[in-house]
Amino acid sequence: MYWVVLFSFKLRSSCFLSLDQARSLLHFHWPFCSKYQSLKYYYQSMMILVRKPHWGLLLFLLHLHCRTCHSTEPMNCTDTSRVCTSFMAFKPGPNQTLPLIQSMFDVLPGDITVEGNGWGYMFIRKNCSCATGIKEYLSNTTFTVKSNEGLVYDVVMNAYDGLAFLPNTTRRARNGAVVSLRLFCGRSSGLWNYLVSYVMRDGDSVESLASRFGVSMDSIESVNGISNLDNVTVGSLYYIPLDSG
Numbered sequence: 001m002y003w004v005v006l007f008s009f010k011l012r013s014s015c016f017l018s019l020d021q022a023r024s025l026l027h028f029h030w031p032f033c034s035k036y037q038s039l040k041y042y043y044q045s046m047m048i049l050v051r052k053p054h055w056g057l058l059l060f061l062l063h064l065h066c067r068t069c070h071s072t073e074p075m076n077c078t079d080t081s082r083v084c085t086s087f088m089a090f091k092p093g094p095n096q097t098l099p100l101i102q103s104m105f106d107v108l109p110g111d112i113t114v115e116g117n118g119w120g121y122m123f124i125r126k127n128c129s130c131a132t133g134i135k136e137y138l139s140n141t142t143f144t145v146k147s148n149e150g151l152v153y154d155v156v157m158n159a160y161d162g163l164a165f166l167p168n169t170t171r172r173a174r175n176g177a178v179v180s181l182r183l184f185c186g187r188s189s190g191l192w193n194y195l196v197s198y199v200m201r202d203g204d205s206v207e208s209l210a211s212r213f214g215v216s217m218d219s220i221e222s223v224n225g226i227s228n229l230d231n232v233t234v235g236s237l238y239y240i241p242l243d244s245g
Contacts, residue, residue, distance in 0.1 A: 077130040077137055077187075086128035086139065086185035087242070088163055089198040091121050096159075104159065105183070106141040119212075123196065128185035138165055138182035145177040152179055162199035162237055184237055186223075192241035195223065199237050206232055213240050 092101060102109065105124045115121040126139040143156055143164075152171045156164050156179060166181040186195030198209070206229055210217045219241045226232060 077135045080130045080132045082187075083127050083129045084187045085194060086126055086137070086187065087194055087196040088124045088126060088183060088185065089115075089121050089196050089240070090124055090163060091119075091161070091201075093159075093161075104141065104143055126183065126185060128187050130187070131182065136165070137185050137187050139185045140180070140182055143179045143181060145173050145175060145179060147173050148175050149173060152177070156181060162235065163197060186239040188241065189223075192219070192223070192243060194242045196240040196242060197237060198240050200232065200234050202234055204234070205229075209238075209240060213242065215241055215243075 088105070090101070090105075096104075098109070098112070101112065101122060101124070105111075105126065107124055107126065111125040113123045113125075115123060126141075128137050128139050130136070131138045143159060145152065145155055147155060150173050151169070152173050153166060153169050155173045156166050160183065163183050164181055165184055166179070184197050186197055188195050196213070206217050206220050206226065210220055220226070220238070221229075223241050224238050232238075
Protein backbone atom coordinates (compact mmCIF):
# COMPACT_ATOMS: atom_id res chain seq x y z
CA MET A 1 0.00 0.00 0.00
CA TYR A 2 1.24 3.49 -0.82
CA TRP A 3 1.07 6.25 1.77
CA VAL A 4 1.11 10.01 1.50
CA VAL A 5 2.68 12.36 4.01
CA LEU A 6 1.18 15.83 4.31
CA PHE A 7 2.32 18.72 6.46
CA SER A 8 -0.21 20.88 8.32
CA PHE A 9 0.64 24.59 8.38
CA LYS A 10 -1.78 25.27 11.22
CA LEU A 11 -0.70 22.37 13.45
CA ARG A 12 2.96 22.47 12.41
CA SER A 13 2.95 18.69 12.47
CA SER A 14 3.05 15.75 10.08
CA CYS A 15 0.31 13.23 9.46
CA PHE A 16 0.14 10.09 7.34
CA LEU A 17 -2.85 9.41 5.12
CA SER A 18 -3.80 6.55 2.87
CA LEU A 19 -4.41 7.32 -0.80
CA ASP A 20 -8.19 7.21 -0.34
CA GLN A 21 -7.98 9.54 2.66
CA ALA A 22 -5.76 11.94 0.74
CA ARG A 23 -8.19 11.97 -2.19
CA SER A 24 -11.04 12.73 0.19
CA LEU A 25 -9.08 15.59 1.73
CA LEU A 26 -8.33 17.10 -1.67
CA HIS A 27 -11.94 16.67 -2.76
CA PHE A 28 -13.06 18.57 0.33
CA HIS A 29 -10.43 21.28 0.20
CA TRP A 30 -10.39 21.96 -3.54
CA PRO A 31 -13.58 24.09 -3.91
CA PHE A 32 -12.39 26.59 -1.29
CA CYS A 33 -9.07 27.41 -2.94
CA SER A 34 -9.09 30.91 -4.34
CA LYS A 35 -7.51 29.75 -7.61
CA TYR A 36 -9.70 26.64 -7.93
CA GLN A 37 -7.12 24.52 -9.67
CA SER A 38 -8.72 21.77 -11.74
CA LEU A 39 -9.12 18.50 -9.87
CA LYS A 40 -7.18 16.55 -12.49
CA TYR A 41 -4.05 18.56 -11.67
CA TYR A 42 -4.43 17.68 -7.98
CA TYR A 43 -4.73 14.03 -8.91
CA GLN A 44 -1.67 14.18 -11.14
CA SER A 45 0.39 15.77 -8.38
CA MET A 46 -0.98 13.34 -5.81
CA MET A 47 -0.17 10.27 -7.87
CA ILE A 48 3.38 11.49 -8.44
CA LEU A 49 3.83 11.93 -4.71
CA VAL A 50 2.33 8.58 -3.86
CA ARG A 51 4.50 6.63 -6.26
CA LYS A 52 7.69 8.48 -5.32
CA PRO A 53 7.28 9.42 -1.65
CA HIS A 54 10.37 11.43 -0.77
CA TRP A 55 10.93 14.87 0.68
CA GLY A 56 11.53 16.66 -2.60
CA LEU A 57 8.05 15.80 -3.84
CA LEU A 58 6.59 16.62 -0.44
CA LEU A 59 7.98 20.11 -0.80
CA PHE A 60 6.48 20.27 -4.30
CA LEU A 61 3.04 19.49 -2.85
CA LEU A 62 3.50 22.13 -0.18
CA HIS A 63 4.47 24.64 -2.86
CA LEU A 64 1.37 23.70 -4.87
CA HIS A 65 -0.79 24.19 -1.78
CA CYS A 66 0.70 27.60 -1.03
CA ARG A 67 0.35 29.03 -4.51
CA THR A 68 -3.15 27.78 -5.33
CA CYS A 69 -5.00 28.18 -2.03
CA HIS A 70 -4.12 31.64 -0.84
CA SER A 71 -6.70 34.33 -0.26
CA THR A 72 -7.22 36.88 -3.05
CA GLU A 73 -7.70 40.22 -1.32
CA PRO A 74 -9.23 42.17 -4.26
CA MET A 75 -12.07 39.60 -4.37
CA ASN A 76 -13.08 40.16 -0.74
CA CYS A 77 -16.58 38.70 -0.36
CA THR A 78 -18.60 40.33 2.45
CA ASP A 79 -21.86 41.89 1.24
CA THR A 80 -24.30 38.99 0.84
CA SER A 81 -27.26 41.21 -0.04
CA ARG A 82 -25.95 42.72 -3.28
CA VAL A 83 -26.47 41.03 -6.66
CA CYS A 84 -24.45 42.02 -9.72
CA THR A 85 -23.91 40.93 -13.30
CA SER A 86 -20.93 38.75 -14.13
CA PHE A 87 -19.70 36.70 -17.09
CA MET A 88 -18.23 33.22 -17.39
CA ALA A 89 -15.92 32.15 -20.20
CA PHE A 90 -16.84 28.63 -21.24
CA LYS A 91 -15.40 26.55 -24.06
CA PRO A 92 -17.97 23.91 -25.08
CA GLY A 93 -17.01 20.31 -25.62
CA PRO A 94 -17.86 18.39 -28.81
CA ASN A 95 -21.27 17.25 -27.55
CA GLN A 96 -22.27 20.43 -25.71
CA THR A 97 -24.83 22.10 -27.97
CA LEU A 98 -26.23 25.59 -27.46
CA PRO A 99 -29.53 24.33 -25.94
CA LEU A 100 -27.55 22.09 -23.57
CA ILE A 101 -25.35 24.99 -22.48
CA GLN A 102 -28.42 27.17 -21.87
CA SER A 103 -29.72 24.42 -19.61
CA MET A 104 -26.38 23.91 -17.85
CA PHE A 105 -26.06 27.58 -16.96
CA ASP A 106 -29.80 28.28 -16.60
CA VAL A 107 -29.76 31.20 -19.03
CA LEU A 108 -31.63 32.44 -22.09
CA PRO A 109 -30.16 32.63 -25.61
CA GLY A 110 -29.64 36.39 -25.20
CA ASP A 111 -27.37 35.74 -22.20
CA ILE A 112 -24.79 33.93 -24.36
CA THR A 113 -22.26 35.65 -26.62
CA VAL A 114 -20.04 33.57 -28.91
CA GLU A 115 -16.45 34.75 -29.15
CA GLY A 116 -15.11 35.23 -32.65
CA ASN A 117 -11.59 34.93 -34.09
CA GLY A 118 -11.59 31.16 -33.79
CA TRP A 119 -11.37 30.99 -30.01
CA GLY A 120 -14.60 29.01 -29.71
CA TYR A 121 -15.55 30.38 -26.31
CA MET A 122 -18.98 31.43 -25.10
CA PHE A 123 -19.41 34.26 -22.63
CA ILE A 124 -22.35 33.56 -20.37
CA ARG A 125 -24.02 36.32 -18.41
CA LYS A 126 -25.16 35.40 -14.91
CA ASN A 127 -26.21 37.15 -11.73
CA CYS A 128 -23.54 36.87 -9.05
CA SER A 129 -23.66 37.29 -5.27
CA CYS A 130 -21.60 36.56 -2.17
CA ALA A 131 -22.68 33.20 -0.71
CA THR A 132 -23.48 33.27 2.99
CA GLY A 133 -21.12 31.12 5.04
CA ILE A 134 -18.83 30.17 2.18
CA LYS A 135 -17.81 33.78 1.50
CA GLU A 136 -17.23 33.16 -2.18
CA TYR A 137 -18.91 34.75 -5.19
CA LEU A 138 -21.25 32.15 -6.67
CA SER A 139 -24.20 31.83 -9.03
CA ASN A 140 -26.89 29.14 -8.87
CA THR A 141 -27.74 26.64 -11.60
CA THR A 142 -28.77 23.02 -12.11
CA PHE A 143 -27.30 20.20 -14.18
CA THR A 144 -29.08 17.18 -15.62
CA VAL A 145 -26.92 14.05 -15.55
CA LYS A 146 -26.81 12.20 -18.88
CA SER A 147 -24.89 9.11 -17.77
CA ASN A 148 -25.10 6.13 -15.46
CA GLU A 149 -21.32 5.87 -15.13
CA GLY A 150 -19.02 7.37 -12.50
CA LEU A 151 -19.74 9.75 -9.65
CA VAL A 152 -22.00 12.80 -9.82
CA TYR A 153 -19.13 14.98 -8.59
CA ASP A 154 -16.79 13.93 -11.41
CA VAL A 155 -19.50 14.23 -14.07
CA VAL A 156 -20.29 17.80 -12.98
CA MET A 157 -16.65 18.88 -12.73
CA ASN A 158 -15.89 17.54 -16.20
CA ALA A 159 -18.94 19.22 -17.72
CA TYR A 160 -18.14 22.71 -16.39
CA ASP A 161 -14.34 22.47 -16.76
CA GLY A 162 -13.31 24.35 -13.62
CA LEU A 163 -16.28 26.74 -13.29
CA ALA A 164 -18.45 24.63 -10.96
CA PHE A 165 -18.65 24.57 -7.18
CA LEU A 166 -20.08 21.33 -5.75
CA PRO A 167 -19.21 19.76 -2.39
CA ASN A 168 -17.67 16.37 -2.95
CA THR A 169 -20.11 13.49 -2.98
CA THR A 170 -19.80 9.73 -3.49
CA ARG A 171 -23.26 9.60 -5.04
CA ARG A 172 -23.28 7.56 -8.23
CA ALA A 173 -24.35 9.19 -11.49
CA ARG A 174 -27.87 8.39 -12.62
CA ASN A 175 -29.21 9.33 -16.03
CA GLY A 176 -31.86 12.05 -15.70
CA ALA A 177 -30.92 13.10 -12.16
CA VAL A 178 -30.99 16.88 -11.59
CA VAL A 179 -28.12 18.29 -9.53
CA SER A 180 -28.22 21.72 -7.87
CA LEU A 181 -24.83 23.43 -7.91
CA ARG A 182 -23.18 26.81 -8.05
CA LEU A 183 -20.75 28.45 -10.43
CA PHE A 184 -17.77 30.63 -9.64
CA CYS A 185 -18.37 34.26 -10.56
CA GLY A 186 -16.80 37.59 -9.69
CA ARG A 187 -18.10 40.96 -8.57
CA SER A 188 -16.29 44.13 -9.53
CA SER A 189 -15.03 46.40 -6.77
CA GLY A 190 -16.05 49.44 -8.80
CA LEU A 191 -12.90 49.92 -10.88
CA TRP A 192 -14.42 47.83 -13.67
CA ASN A 193 -17.97 47.18 -14.78
CA TYR A 194 -17.72 43.39 -14.99
CA LEU A 195 -15.52 40.43 -14.19
CA VAL A 196 -15.21 37.36 -16.40
CA SER A 197 -14.50 33.97 -14.77
CA TYR A 198 -11.81 32.33 -16.88
CA VAL A 199 -10.02 28.99 -16.45
CA MET A 200 -6.43 29.19 -17.65
CA ARG A 201 -5.55 26.77 -20.46
CA ASP A 202 -2.33 25.64 -22.13
CA GLY A 203 -0.92 28.51 -24.14
CA ASP A 204 -2.64 31.19 -22.04
CA SER A 205 -0.73 33.82 -20.11
CA VAL A 206 -1.57 37.10 -18.42
CA GLU A 207 -0.04 38.89 -21.41
CA SER A 208 -2.08 36.94 -23.98
CA LEU A 209 -5.31 37.39 -22.01
CA ALA A 210 -4.68 41.12 -21.65
CA SER A 211 -4.27 41.42 -25.43
CA ARG A 212 -7.27 39.20 -26.16
CA PHE A 213 -9.68 41.05 -23.87
CA GLY A 214 -8.28 44.53 -24.43
CA VAL A 215 -7.25 45.22 -20.83
CA SER A 216 -3.92 45.89 -19.18
CA MET A 217 -1.80 43.21 -17.57
CA ASP A 218 -1.76 45.31 -14.41
CA SER A 219 -5.56 45.13 -14.22
CA ILE A 220 -5.57 41.33 -14.40
CA GLU A 221 -2.77 41.08 -11.87
CA SER A 222 -4.51 43.49 -9.51
CA VAL A 223 -7.94 41.86 -9.49
CA ASN A 224 -6.42 38.39 -8.97
CA GLY A 225 -3.75 39.38 -6.48
CA ILE A 226 -0.98 38.12 -8.77
CA SER A 227 2.43 39.18 -7.51
CA ASN A 228 4.53 36.73 -9.54
CA LEU A 229 3.64 35.77 -13.11
CA ASP A 230 5.48 32.46 -12.65
CA ASN A 231 2.71 31.40 -10.25
CA VAL A 232 -0.03 31.63 -12.89
CA THR A 233 -1.06 28.03 -13.48
CA VAL A 234 -2.99 26.09 -16.10
CA GLY A 235 -6.29 24.77 -14.74
CA SER A 236 -6.69 27.62 -12.26
CA LEU A 237 -9.55 30.10 -12.33
CA TYR A 238 -8.84 33.81 -12.77
CA TYR A 239 -10.97 36.93 -13.26
CA ILE A 240 -10.67 39.20 -16.27
CA PRO A 241 -11.85 42.80 -15.64
CA LEU A 242 -13.91 44.44 -18.38
CA ASP A 243 -15.26 47.97 -18.76
CA SER A 244 -18.24 46.79 -20.82
CA GLY A 245 -20.03 43.49 -21.38
